[in-house]
Amino acid sequence: MPSLDEVLKTLIRDIPDYPQPGVMFKDITPLLADHAGFTQVVDALAASGRDSLGQTVVDKVVGIEARGFILAAPVALALGAGFVPVRKKGKLPAATFEASYDLEYGQATIEVHQDAFDPGDRVLVIDDVLATGGTVEACLGLIRRCGATVAASAVLLELSFLPGRERLAGERIDALLTV
Numbered sequence: 001m002p003s004l005d006e007v008l009k010t011l012i013r014d015i016p017d018y019p020q021p022g023v024m025f026k027d028i029t030p031l032l033a034d035h036a037g038f039t040q041v042v043d044a045l046a047a048s049g050r051d052s053l054g055q056t057v058v059d060k061v062v063g064i065e066a067r068g069f070i071l072a073a074p075v076a077l078a079l080g081a082g083f084v085p086v087r088k089k090g091k092l093p094a095a096t097f098e099a100s101y102d103l104e105y106g107q108a109t110i111e112v113h114q115d116a117f118d119p120g121d122r123v124l125v126i127d128d129v130l131a132t133g134g135t136v137e138a139c140l141g142l143i144r145r146c147g148a149t150v151a152a153s154a155v156l157l158e159l160s161f162l163p164g165r166e167r168l169a170g171e172r173i174d175a176l177l178t179v
């Protein structure tokens with residue numbers, strides 16, 4: 001079986017100048033299409049929600065729309081935890097908290113249901129890419145505003161040429177691969 005590093009390096013492809021000139025887009029669709037690779041990355045992401053004995057230590061897994069959903073839902077099932085969607089503005093039907101931020105290639109507003117968490121819930125945040133860190137930072141703020149505790153965040157890929165890690169200094173962010 002190929003190593004996790006090999007899987008990520010082989011199955012995440014670079015698309016230059018998407019969605020705008022100067023951006024090197026990291027496309028995870030080949031990874032999602034590969035059952036063995038997808039299984040391996042879900043297992044590796046789920047490890048961020050377990051202690052050293054393999055026990056699940058989170059109550060909820062948050063996925064950030066849209067690519068985060070694809071990864072976070074199977075991670076939640078693997079951990080025996082609930083799944084909470086953090087969605088782009090205007091998609092959640094009940095009362096929400098919202099946060100706006102800048103992306104590498106634009107601007108976005110995300111929301112979470114105000115009642116998405118039970119008091120004291122411990123939360124694992126999952127996304128595909130850590131770039132400027134704006135998305136994860138906004139998401140952590142929303143979770144804390146709901147009264148829940150962030151246990152950790154985990155991403156497939158960290159882009160070290162962007163300042164996400166520095167921006168989130170003091171937070172636990174696990175990255176399966178840093179490029």
Ligand SMILES: O=P(O)(O)OC[C@H]1O[C@H](OP(=O)(O)OP(=O)(O)O)[C@H](O)[C@@H]1O
Nearest residue numbers: 065066067103104130131132133134135
């Ligand atoms: O660290 P940052 O600079 O915030 O960038 C990372 C975010 O950018 C992408 O999401 P995007 O908003 O493009 O949405 P998508 O998943 O719907 O494609 C990616 O899936 C992360 O959520």
Ligand SMILES: Nc1ncnc2[nH]cnc12
Nearest residue numbers: 024025026027104129131
């Ligand atoms: N370069 C990139 N590739 C894929 N997703 C991203 N999100 C922010 N920057 C990205």
